[in-house]
Amino acid sequence: MTQNKTPRKGWILTGPALIWTSIFFLAPMGMVIAYSFFRRVGGSIDTSPSLYNYQRIFDEPVFLDALKNSLEVVLITVVVSILVAYPFAYILAYRVPPKWQRPLLLLAVLPFWTSYVVRSYSWLLVLAKNGVVNGMMQTTGLISEPVSLANTRLATVIGFVHFFTMLVSLTIYASLTQIPDSYRKAARDLGASSPMTFLRITLPLSMPGVVVGAFLTFVLAIGDFITPQILGGGQELLLPQAIMLQVQRRGDFPLAAALSVILLVIVIAVYGVSAKRLTLDGK
Amino acid sequence: MKARHRFLQSTGVLLVFMLVAAACGDSEPTELNALVWCDHTDPALLQPFEEANNVTVNVKDYDGTGVALGLIEQSQPGDWDVFVVDSVDVPRVVEAGLLAELDPDDYPWDDFFADVDLPGTHYQNDKLYAIPEKFGYNTIAFNGDNVSVDAMRDVESLWDAEYSGRIAVYDYYIPVMEQVAISLGIKPADLTAADLPAIEQRLMDLKPHVTLIGDVVTTQTALATGEVDIIVGGGEFVTGVLNAENPAFDWILPNQGGIRWQQAIGVFADSEKQDMATKFVQYIVSPEGQARLATSSCYWAMPANSKADLTDSEKKILRWDEQDGFVGNSHPYFIPDADLDAAMLDVWTRFLQG
Numbered sequence: 001m002t003q004n005k006t007p008r009k010g011w012i013l014t015g016p017a018l019i020w021t022s023i024f025f026l027a028p029m030g031m032v033i034a035y036s037f038f039r040r041v042g043g044s045i046d047t048s049p050s051l052y053n054y055q056r057i058f059d060e061p062v063f064l065d066a067l068k069n070s071l072e073v074v075l076i077t078v079v080v081s082i083l084v085a086y087p088f089a090y091i092l093a094y095r096v097p098p099k100w101q102r103p104l105l106l107l108a109v110l111p112f113w114t115s116y117v118v119r120s121y122s123w124l125l126v127l128a129k130n131g132v133v134n135g136m137m138q139t140t141g142l143i144s145e146p147v148s149l150a151n152t153r154l155a156t157v158i159g160f161v162h163f164f165t166m167l168v169s170l171t172i173y174a175s176l177t178q179i180p181d182s183y184r185k186a187a188r189d190l191g192a193s194s195p196m197t198f199l200r201i202t203l204p205l206s207m208p209g210v211v212v213g214a215f216l217t218f219v220l221a222i223g224d225f226i227t228p229q230i231l232g233g234g235q236e237l238l239l240p241q242a243i244m245l246q247v248q249r250r251g252d253f254p255l256a257a258a259l260s261v262i263l264l265v266i267v268i269a270v271y272g273v274s275a276k277r278l279t280l281d282g283k
Numbered sequence: 284m285k286a287r288h289r290f291l292q293s294t295g296v297l298l299v300f301m302l303v304a305a306a307c308g309d310s311e312p313t314e315l316n317a318l319v320w321c322d323h324t325d326p327a328l329l330q331p332f333e334e335a336n337n338v339t340v341n342v343k344d345y346d347g348t349g350v351a352l353g354l355i356e357q358s359q360p361g362d363w364d365v366f367v368v369d370s371v372d373v374p375r376v377v378e379a380g381l382l383a384e385l386d387p388d389d390y391p392w393d394d395f396f397a398d399v400d401l402p403g404t405h406y407q408n409d410k411l412y413a414i415p416e417k418f419g420y421n422t423i424a425f426n427g428d429n430v431s432v433d434a435m436r437d438v439e440s441l442w443d444a445e446y447s448g449r450i451a452v453y454d455y456y457i458p459v460m461e462q463v464a465i466s467l468g469i470k471p472a473d474l475t476a477a478d479l480p481a482i483e484q485r486l487m488d489l490k491p492h493v494t495l496i497g498d499v500v501t502t503q504t505a506l507a508t509g510e511v512d513i514i515v516g517g518g519e520f521v522t523g524v525l526n527a528e529n530p531a532f533d534w535i536l537p538n539q540g541g542i543r544w545q546q547a548i549g550v551f552a553d554s555e556k557q558d559m560a561t562k563f564v565q566y567i568v569s570p571e572g573q574a575r576l577a578t579s580s581c582y583w584a585m586p587a588n589s590k591a592d593l594t595d596s597e598k599k600i601l602r603w604d605e606q607d608g609f610v611g612n613s614h615p616y617f618i619p620d621a622d623l624d625a626a627m628l629d630v631w632t633r634f635l636q637g
Contacts, residue, residue, distance in 0.1 A: 062636045121504070128508035148448065150510055151495035234454055234496030237636045245635075249456070250628050251349070 029264075035257035045254060053258035063259065066242040071266075073153060073228070073238060074221045077160040078214050084161065085168035085213065090202075092169070093176035105173070108166050116163075120230040123159050124150050127231075151233025159227045164220070168213030175209025176202070211277035219267055239263055315340045315559055317365035318351055320546060322417070322579035323567075331575070332566045338559060344581075348372040355381065360553035364560040366413075370404045370545040371616045373413045382412040382549040383557060390414050390568055394590045398610050405547055413547035414568050417576055419584030420534070420613060421458030422541035424517030426506060428531040435513070438466045438537035442485075446513060447492040451502040453516030456631035457624075458542040460486070461617060462516065465540045471617035476626050486634045489515075496635060499582075506532060519601055523583025526600050534602070536609045543613035545587075577601065 037049040057063040092104055111119065126132045129146035137143045149155060179202060187197040221227075225240040232238070237245070239259060246256035271278075317323065321344040329340045345351040348369055355363065368376055376382055392400075399415040406412070423435050429449070434440045441450065452459060461471040463485050469478050494511050495501065503521050505511045507528065514521055522532040548567055550560040566572045573586035574593045585601055586593070593603070602609070619627060 062632050065636050124501075124504060125508060128505075128510050130509045148494065148510075150508075151497075151505065229497075230501065233494060233501075234452075234635055235493075237632070241635075242632070245628075245632060250625060252625075 032257045032260055035254050036261045038254040038257075040250075040252045040254050053255045054262075056255065057258060057262065062237070063242060066237045066239045067262070069153075069236050070222055070239040073156055073160070074218055076157050077164060077221050078217050080157065080161050081164045081168045081217055082172075082210055082214060085165045086172055086210070088165070089169045089172035089176055089209075093173055105170070108169055111163060111166055116226055117230070119163070120159055120227055123155065123162070123231055127155050127158070150231065151235065153232060153236065155231040155233070156228045156238075159231045160217075160221050160224070163227075164213075164217040167216055167220075168210075171213035171216070172206055172209040175206040175212075179205045208277050211274050215270065215274045215278060218270055222266065223263060313338055315364045315556060315563055316362060317342045317367070317563070318354060318363050319344055319365070319367040321346075321581040322576060322584075323367055325575070325579040325581060328572070328575040328579055331571065332563060336559065336562060340563065348376075352376075352379070361555050363551045364554040364556050365548065365563055366551055367416070367546055367548050368413065369616070370401050370413070370415060370547045371618050373404045373547055373549070374407060376549075377407045377412045381552060383552040383554065385411045385414065385550065385561070385564070387411050389561065389565060391588060391590070394570075394588050396585070396587060396589050396606065396610065399545060399587045401545065401615060413549035414564055415587040416546055416548045416567055416573070417584050417587060418543060418545040419520050420518040420536055420541050420543055420609065421453065421455070421462065421516045422518045422534060422536045422613075424506065424514040424519075424521045424532070424534040426509075426512045426529075426531050427533045428529075429512040432533060432535055435535045436538050438462070438539045441513070441515060442488055442492070444492070448494055449512040450489070450493050451505045451511040451514045451517075452489075452493055452496045453502055453514060453521075454496045454498055454635075455516060456627055457616065457619070458544070459516040460627055460631065461542050461614070463489075465542075465614070466537075471542065471614045474617060474619065474623070476623055479626055479630050483630045483633065486630070487637055490634060490637050518584075520582040520584050523578070523600055524580065536605075536613060538612075540612045540614065541609075543610065543615050545615065 036053055037051070039046045039048070039050055039052045088108070092101055092108075096104060127149040128134070129148065129150075131150070133149060134143070134146040138146065149158075183201050183205070184197050187201050188194075192200065223240055225244055228238045228241060229244075240263075243256045243259045243263070246252040246259065315338055317340055319342050323329075324342045324344050329342070332338070333340055343354065345354060351366070351368065366376070366382065373382070395415060396418075399418060401415070404413075405415060423438070423441070425432075425435050430446070434443075440446065460482055461474065463482050464471055464474055464478060467478075467481055467485060469482075495505055497505070499521060502511070502514045502517060503525065506514055506517075506521070507525060518534045522534050525532040548564050550557060550564060554560050567576060568588055570588060570590045570592045573588040573591035574597075577583060577586040577591055577593060578597055583601065585603075585606060593601070598604070618624075
């Protein structure tokens with residue numbers, strides 16, 4: 001009797017969440033996928049299924065370039081974020097006294113407390129020709145004339161890294177703190193140097209945190225429209241910008257849906273590659 | 284008995300008071316709902332009307348006729364009372380049955396600038412549906428400290444290597460591509476798909492000189508922070524509000540000509556407050572309303588009414604004295620049909636990616 005009741009209880013408990021997900025995620029997603037096979041003709045939508053939009057995306061360089069640009073910008077962001085976040089997380093986990101770790105973590109997540117748009121516009125001012133960065137470089141004699149930093153791909157990457165470094169720091173920190181001290185002590189007792197201990201013990205065991213952070217950064221950055229729109233200066237199109245262009249300017253929802261499906265496929269593929277490591281428990 | 288009598292008496296008085304209040308409420312609307320461009324959201328514009336008529340004007344701003352039509356579609360008939368819309372879009376709004384007919388005698392047509400009536404827009408089938416209220420130009424805005432106004436009077440200067448890396452482009456393909464068409468000697472109204480390769484080439488030639496392509500706020504910020512010195516597609520609507528901060532921020536219509544945009548205001552056909560809505564339209568096109576609208580904190584532009592109560596310094600910022608020449612040398616927005624629009628957007632997408 002108990003065995004019969006358990007599945008029913010499970011369905012009852014998960015039912016609301018399943019209904020919610022079906023209505024507000026699966027159904028809209030199904031509509032997006034269905035729309036991607038429609039076609040905009042003149043001012044109306046032709047609902048006869050076809051691969052027209054996908055063919056267009058792979059035939060027209062402008063969309064392939066958007067895809068390429070997105071992958072380049074996001075991969076650079078992921079790598080730089082990890083390179084910046086890892087030392088920070090390492091110092092926080094192993095060099096900072098436990099009583100200071102929480103306040104420092106709080107400081108680390110402070111950027112999350114401000115509006116995404118405000119933060120992007122702030123970076124625009126910081127990177128402007130008469131902004132703080134150019135001012136400092138001129139004062140210290142590094143440059144004689146201001147250089148263009150804002151409205152470039154570099155600005156987009158800086159904006160992304162500023163945001164995602166904190167996220168990656170948290171996931172790496174969570175992994176590092178779960179590595180028992182005895183592992184590193186044992187390595188040192190067996191004669192391993194500090195770099196060797198890091199390379200053979202700490203780094204491999206903290207990889208789940210790195211992978212989780214990298215995956216989250218990839219997913220959030222590749223779908224971000226605001227940062228490249230504000231900081232990139234419209235000098236090149238990324239995939240979300242290409243999607244918004246179809247929606248806002250020409251109302252070509254089928255083409256926008258096809259581009260969105262491609263974005264989704266990329267995220268699923270990245271998930272597939274990193275799925276085995278997507279855990280923070282160090283296993 | 285006395286107490287009962289007093290209770291009935293006071294209840295009766297209260298009932299009469301409530302009925303009178305309700306009746307007053309019906310005849311004097313306390314709220315107007317207006318769907319507008321953001322320049323109409325300035326409290327300095329709305330307050331005098333609200334105080335004079337004991338009414339609250341609720342404004343919802345939008346940034347494109349398509350967005351406005353979407354909002355209307357999601358609303359109930361009677362939700363909206365006043366509609367501010369691009370003059371070139373009045374015909375399709377009228378065709379959709381959204382606007383009420385207006386009485387021409389209610390408005391100061393003799394005071395309006397010549398050419399703002401735009402034949403074939405505000406009047407449909409000899410009936411008036413919207414009143415011109417504000418106009419301006421998608422042309423060239425610049426920092427006068429770093430760029431000479433004489434150079435900017437020649438649109439060819441934009442392709443000069445001297446300005447390389449100092450140019451921002453307003454990210455709206457229709458006016459900018461039409462401005463480029465004018466530089467090629469093509470009138471916007473004559474634009475066809477056959478002209479697009481030449482326009483695309485011209486745009487691609489400009490791209491190496493361009494530092495950024497963005498919306499109004501982004502290009503405005505770039506000009507204010509010294510990131511760029513020129514905004515292609517900009518105009519008084521970009522520099523007017525910045526003038527107090529830096530009087531060097533200026534604009535000009537090139538000698539070759541430019542694109543003129545224009546807004547109109549009308550009353551919704553389904554509005555239940557037609558009288559108050561009409562009163563609001565009359566206020567907006569009055570000399571006081573026009574001055575406040577022209578210098579709105581969201582964006583400045585020329586008032587349609589030449590009698591607008593503007594100061595000399597405000598008129599100078601708007602290049603008031605040059606308006607006769609500018610209006611004559613500018614072309615109203617040309618709205619392409621669906622096919623040409625799609626082809627133009629393809630060109631613009633390649634320009635963005637190029």
